[in-house]
Amino acid sequence: MSDLFLVIDEGTTSTRAMLFSPDGNCVASHQLELTQHYPAAGLVEHDAAEIWDRTVQVTRHVIAAAGGPGRIAAIGITNQRETIVFWDKTTGEPLAPAIVWQDRRTAADCRALKEAGHEASVQAKTGLLLDPYFSGSKIGWAMRHWPQLKEAGDRLAVGTIESWLVWKLTAHDNRGGVHITDATNASRTALMAIGSGHWDDGLIDLFGAPRHALPEIVDCAGQFGVTTIFGGSIPICGLAGDQQAATIGQSCLNPGETKATFGTGAFILTQAGLIPPVSHNRLLSTVAWQLNGRRAYALEGSVFVAGSLIKWLRDSVGLIGTAAETEALARSVGDSGGVYLVPALSGLGAPWWEPEARGSLTGMSFATTRAHIVRAALEAMAHQAHDLKSAFAADGVDWATLRIDGGMVANNWMAQDMADILGIGVERPQFAETTALGAAMLAGVGCGHFADLQDASTMRGAIERFEPSIEGAARAARLSGWKSAVASVIAAAHQ
Numbered sequence: 001m002s003d004l005f006l007v008i009d010e011g012t013t014s015t016r017a018m019l020f021s022p023d024g025n026c027v028a029s030h031q032l033e034l035t036q037h038y039p040a041a042g043l044v045e046h047d048a049a050e051i052w053d054r055t056v057q058v059t060r061h062v063i064a065a066a067g068g069p070g071r072i073a074a075i076g077i078t079n080q081r082e083t084i085v086f087w088d089k090t091t092g093e094p095l096a097p098a099i100v101w102q103d104r105r106t107a108a109d110c111r112a113l114k115e116a117g118h119e120a121s122v123q124a125k126t127g128l129l130l131d132p133y134f135s136g137s138k139i140g141w142a143m144r145h146w147p148q149l150k151e152a153g154d155r156l157a158v159g160t161i162e163s164w165l166v167w168k169l170t171a172h173d174n175r176g177g178v179h180i181t182d183a184t185n186a187s188r189t190a191l192m193a194i195g196s197g198h199w200d201d202g203l204i205d206l207f208g209a210p211r212h213a214l215p216e217i218v219d220c221a222g223q224f225g226v227t228t229i230f231g232g233s234i235p236i237c238g239l240a241g242d243q244q245a246a247t248i249g250q251s252c253l254n255p256g257e258t259k260a261t262f263g264t265g266a267f268i269l270t271q272a273g274l275i276p277p278v279s280h281n282r283l284l285s286t287v288a289w290q291l292n293g294r295r296a297y298a299l300e301g302s303v304f305v306a307g308s309l310i311k312w313l314r315d316s317v318g319l320i321g322t323a324a325e326t327e328a329l330a331r332s333v334g335d336s337g338g339v340y341l342v343p344a345l346s347g348l349g350a351p352w353w354e355p356e357a358r359g360s361l362t363g364m365s366f367a368t369t370r371a372h373i374v375r376a377a378l379e380a381m382a383h384q385a386h387d388l389k390s391a392f393a394a395d396g397v398d399w400a401t402l403r404i405d406g407g408m409v410a411n412n413w414m415a416q417d418m419a420d421i422l423g424i425g426v427e428r429p430q431f432a433e434t435t436a437l438g439a440a441m442l443a444g445v446g447c448g449h450f451a452d453l454q455d456a457s458t459m460r461g462a463i464e465r466f467e468p469s470i471e472g473a474a475r476a477a478r479l480s481g482w483k484s485a486v487a488s489v490i491a492a493a494h495q
Contacts, residue, residue: 002073004066005440005449006234008055009433010079010161011242012036012100012264013311015051017058018433019066020440022449024459026431030061037097042104044346045097048085051161052168060230069232075169076238076443078245078435079161080264081188084135086142086149089157089176092168096146098161099138102265102304102346106137107355113137118206125203127187127194127276127285132347132355133302135160136190140208149210158213160185162239169227169236178225181215182239183290192217194276194285197295220244220289221446237446242435243267244288247298249434249441250403251457258392258399261435262381262408265349266306268388269298270397281391282351289453291445299397301350301388305343305359307408309377312345319370323407330375330413337372338363340485341380348489351391357493362485378414382421383482389422401425403463405434419466421475426466434460 004027005020016031032054037045063069082101087094099105110130113119119130128134139158143149149156157167163181171177186192186199191209193200197217204211218224224236240248243261250259252271260268269288276285277299288298310326313319320326340362342348347355361373389399401424409415409428419426431437441456450456 002071004071004073005443006059006062006072006075007436007439007443008059008075008077008165009242009436009439010051010055010077010165012080012102013308015054015058016436017062018436019062020437020459022444022459024431024437024461026433028062028065030058032058042107042346044100044103046083046100048087048094048098048164051098052165055165056229063230069230069234072234073449074235074237074443074447075227076439077162077165077236078240078242078439079165079185081160081185081241081243082133082135083161084138084142085159085161085164086146087157087164087167088152089155092171092177095148095152095156096142099142101133103138104132104347104355106132106141109137109141110355113206122190122203122206125193125200126190128190129282129284129353131353133304133349134188134190136203136207136209143208143210154212156210156213158210159215160189163215166225166236166239169229170225172228179215180218180224182220183217183287183295184220184241184244185239186217187287188241194287194297197290219291219293221291221442223446235447238439238442240289240439240442243269243300244286244298245438245442246405246435247271247288247438248453249436249438249460250405250429251460252403253453253457256397256400257403258401259403259405259434260385262306262404262406264306264308266303266381266384268301268385270392270399272297272299272397277395277397279395281394282353283391283395284350291453299392299395301391303384303388304346304349306381307406309343309345309380310408313374313377320374326374326378327411327413329371330378333369333371333375336376336379337365337368338481339368339372339376340481341373341376342485342489343377343380344489351387352486352490354490354493357489360485360489362488363481378411379417379478381408381414382418383479385418386421386479399424401427403427403429405429405432407432415466416469419468420470421478423468423475427463428466429460430462430464
């Protein structure tokens with residue numbers, strides 16, 4: 001009996017397969033880390049072949065745990081957005097490294113386009129800003145600097161991670177795969193017109209992207225193809241970028257409902273309904289989902305460094321042995337001792353958009369301990385969220401509550417600090433991996449098990465709530481120090 005939804009959750013630092021029952025219970029999971037490549041300062045790459053290989057490994061593992069492919073009703077895929085893959089349609093092999101969303105190699109290109117006056121038109125068409133974060137400038141850079149891509153001619157395929165995975169899953173018997181991308185991922189390339197849902201020739205020309213190599217834009221739920229590589233036929237029925245999937249998994253289905261995912265980065269989306277929102281405070285308009293050709297939209301604030309900061313403290317600095325240590329260390333001191341950590345390790349995202357900013361650690365004295373520094377790192381999560389809350393409020397979309405998820409929010413101290421600094425209630429679902437859950441919900445809709453997303457929202461389980469518990473003066477003092485620290489970082493970036 002086919003009664004399980006298989007989710008491929010391909011993130012920045014790992015790829016994972018998870019099995020869900022229709023009631024939202026995760027019945028199996030397997031995860032493998034991905035290698036991060038940093039060829040130079042500001043450059044971040046992945047090996048697309050490794051992504052595929054490890055995706056196959058984790059998927060085989062959970063299919064075996066399910067009892068075979070016959071138990072799987074549908075596959076849902078969710079992925080790190082903006083990361084771009086280049087491959088050969090004939091061989092199915094990558095032609096170049098995948099350029100990761102964190103990569104800043106096109107900062108000068110984006111600055112030149114801004115100075116030439118293109119940002120207003122780009123924002124009007126796409127809902128995005130001119131920043132190296134988005135895929136369009138990455139594609140243009142690759143076409144100029146990697147000759148093998150032009151040499152490939154009509155054999156070249158370009159796509160975000162879900163596009164790469166669908167191609168590989170559906171390619172068999174020496175036949176090419178299905179070359180598609182869903183509307184949420186397409187909306188992050190800066191090549192799609194957000195209102196029409198189609199590739200825009202003017203944007204394609206502006207960034208120098210190869211029109212013939214781009215995938216077809218499709219819905220987020222439906223019948224997208226069948227994979228047979230796991231010993232049986234399993235339909236692929238759900239596709240969404242990770243932040244949109246988390247928005248669905250948190251059941252933010254009505255205008256005004258807001259979620260924040262704290263993974264490698266931190267991404268806050270507020271559901272905006274059927275009309276693309278317009279930001280005057282450097283937030284992003286994006287597609288929340290597309291079903292039956294109709295798009296729902298969201299307003300988004302993107303923070304580039306969140307969980308990756310803790311990973312950096314562990315792996316590069318050696319300040320902690322495990323991420324789990326951070327909660328006890330934060331609780332071991334009454335405050336950060338005046339220490340502020342601005343985690344601009346790959347630039348500052350919204351609402352600042354300073355790609356050349358670099359991180360800073362300030363306010364230290366001989367009294368500073370590693371506990372103070374770790375606490376400052378965790379405090380930075382609430383500080384960055386507060387900057388975004390102010391921008392959302394200025395755009396007329398303030399948050400009444402915030403639904404949080406992602407790997408970091410298992411930390412109870414951080415969840416409470418978020419409520420304290422934002423001054424609002426914070427909800428955390430008992431099952432925090434809502435990105436995968438959202439992909440499972442889409443797969444369920446796509447294969448016909450659920451009538452719509454509202455029907456699928458029964459998969460979301462119980463929640464825990466954190467309420468503000470500090471005085472306004474203490475909150476104001478924290479935020480004042482943070483504001484000064486950020487201002488210093490921005491000033492240094494402009495020198």
